[in-house]
Amino acid sequence: MDDGAAAERANREQLPLASFEESRRAIEAASRFMPGGVSSNFRLGMVPHPLVMERSDGPYLFDVDGNRLIDYYLGMGPMILGHNPPAIRQAVIAQLERGLLYGAQSRLEAEVAELFCAMVPCAEKLRFTSSGSEAVQAALRLARAATGRRVIIKFEGHYHGWFDNILLSVAATPANGGDAAHPNRNPGSAGQDETAWGSVEVLTWNDLPGLQARLAVGDVAGVIMESAMCNAGAILPGAGYLQGVREACTKAGTVLIFDEVVTGFRVAPGGAQQVFGVTPDLATFGKCLANGFPVAAVAGRADLLDCFVSGAVHGGTYNAQPVAMAATLATLRELADGKVIAAIAPHGKRLMEGIASHLKEAGITASVAGFPQIFHVAFGLSQPATHYRDLLEMDRARYIRFCGELLKRRVRILERGAWFLSAAHDAGVIDETLAAVADAAQVVA
Ligand SMILES: Cc1ncc(COP(=O)(O)O)c(C=O)c1O
Structure with missing residues (x-):
């Protein structure tokens, strides 16, 4: 980690847990004119409720509560180059x-x-x-x-x-x-x-x-x-x-x-x-x-x-x-030349390994599987799934709690288990993410 990232991490450690009250109020107000306050059903089930963003940049989203969130939603996958490149x-x-x-x-x-x-x-x-x-x-x-x-x-x-x-x-x-x-x-x-x-x-x-x-x-x-x-x-x-x-x-x-x-x-x-x-x-x-x-x-x-x-x-x-x-x-x-996608791989691998090891330390059974650029974390599975029916053994309720705890620590992941990475997720961002994962895992263990 460079000095900037270390300082950033130290700052973040002093931050209180994030609140999303302003988002909640904005969604409630929007619900008067838009069903559920959203434009896609897949935004309804977000924890603790759909969030309202003001802008995005690199690996980050900035919401109406003033939170800077490390983003693994990436617009549900598209932002391979990061936000607003x-x-x-x-x-x-x-x-x-x-x-x-x-x-x-x-x-x-x-x-x-x-x-x-x-x-x-x-x-x-x-x-x-x-x-x-x-x-x-x-x-x-x-x-x-x-x-x-x-x-x-x-x-x-x-x-x-x-x-x-x-x-x-x-x-x-x-x-x-x-x-x-x-x-x-x-x-x-x-x-x-x-x-x-x-x-x-x-x-x-x-x-x-x-x-x-x-x-x-x-x-x-x-x-x-x-x-x-x-x-x-x-x-x-x-x-x-x-x-x-x-x-x-x-x-x-x-x-x-x-x-x-x-x-x-x-x-x-x-x-x-x-x-x-x-x-x-x-x-x-x-x-x-x-x-x-x-x-x-x-x-x-x-x-x-x-x-x-x-x-x-x-x-x-x-x-x-x-x-x-x-x-x-x-x-x-x-x-086109494959370099950007290849450069994401080591960060993705480190993140996958780090998540697996923090979950294990916390005593949470989980499988982390997929590609370094898009992988899944499945609570409750000790082996990667090979058939759809294996996924029915997942502990979804605990994973949702994990998402909520990570979000309070300003890391935003998909509730269904997927993590998308971008070219903007550098080593410092992965460090910060893994620190949040370690804390969140202890809370939901
Ligand atoms: C594999 C796959 N096919 C099709 C779609 C539909 O794409 P869109 O949401 O752009 O309509 C999605 C969306 O997530 C998808 O993941």
């Missing part, structure tokens, strides 16, 4: 001088597309969308258009956005999950149209024989999966699983779709498909693609993407919005 800011400001929305093409988006295709193994062509959920919809439409089949297979515990046809068995419980080998289909929301998911089947991920048997019927349009599970918990593909899935899909004429909305441009410049050496037919991207701007994409085989010219429809007023494209180009240029 100069390269993105400058690119955006330059584009603002040239206009906001053309209702036409810009040279900028073709430039982004070329760089994207150079980085991502499966990407021969791509189509931009404004959110990951939309990119998934575009991928499902392409799979059905190209194969002339209807059935889509997804996996229990995998999240692919909030739309009616795919928000299925995302958070199955022992009560509603059914047989682990043949999971029930459970809609994730009130108001979901069951006819929308009539042709979607839910299987168990990391079970190759189960998938092979189903694909052999020959009627499946597409298989969609998080190629490394990062939402419900961190679960990596078993040895040979993705290769086996790839072969089975090729044999069955089924389109293999990796949902890389979390892993894309985070675990490697070419995403999880680069890390695991398995190339899908299509992949969806979002989050880190534009470091905070609403940009996503479906990318993959040219013949599949060209279905958008020969009959499949995909629209969107804001697709490839020029200011967002300026941010995307600047982000990809920062990430």
Whole structure:
């Protein structure tokens, strides 16, 4: 730790526990006009309540109570370069001088597309969308258009956005999950149209024989999966699983779709498909693609993407919005050579090891698993999970208490267990975080 970081740490040690009263009042006031005072359901469950921010910079958020928080939420994942990085800011400001929305093409988006295709193994062509959920919809439409089949297979515990046809068995419980080998289909929301998911089947991920048997019927349009599970918990593909899935899909004429909305441009410049050496037919991207701007994409085989010219429809007023494209180009240029992502790894590893050792010292059983750039802490598991059902053993209530204790110590983590790192999380930030983790672990032990 350098002198500055040591002084900072000493200052922080003298700080009283943080209070979030002003945020609470602001959320209560906003609730008059916005349901729950928020703009996404996934912000409702934050502890102790949703927070209201004033600004962000590097690894920090600054809230309306005057707290400076070390941030591992990172906007739910996108801020791989940290908050408000100069390269993105400058690119955006330059584009603002040239206009906001053309209702036409810009040279900028073709430039982004070329760089994207150079980085991502499966990407021969791509189509931009404004959110990951939309990119998934575009991928499902392409799979059905190209194969002339209807059935889509997804996996229990995998999240692919909030739309009616795919928000299925995302958070199955022992009560509603059914047989682990043949999971029930459970809609994730009130108001979901069951006819929308009539042709979607839910299987168990990391079970190759189960998938092979189903694909052999020959009627499946597409298989969609998080190629490394990062939402419900961190679960990596078993040895040979993705290769086996790839072969089975090729044999069955089924389109293999990796949902890389979390892993894309985070675990490697070419995403999880680069890390695991398995190339899908299509992949969806979002989050880190534009470091905070609403940009996503479906990318993959040219013949599949060209279905958008020969009959499949995909629209969107804001697709490839020029200011967002300026941010995307600047982000990809920062990430393209892999150095930024590689430089996050040692900090992530140290954080993972430090968390594991502080929890152990406090007598808390926990597994810390995933990638150094996005990992999960699962209380109650002594081994990393290999199947979604393993995650049902997690001690969620204690983890939520841990989140609350960390937040009081000005470290903000996701309640569901994920920790996102950015290029701005340097050694001093990790030191501070681990000091807070040690204290919080003792409190919840
Ligand atoms: C794997 C995955 N797919 C799709 C989505 C949906 O993306 P968005 O929230 O941009 O609609 C998410 C969002 O968290 C995700 O994690």
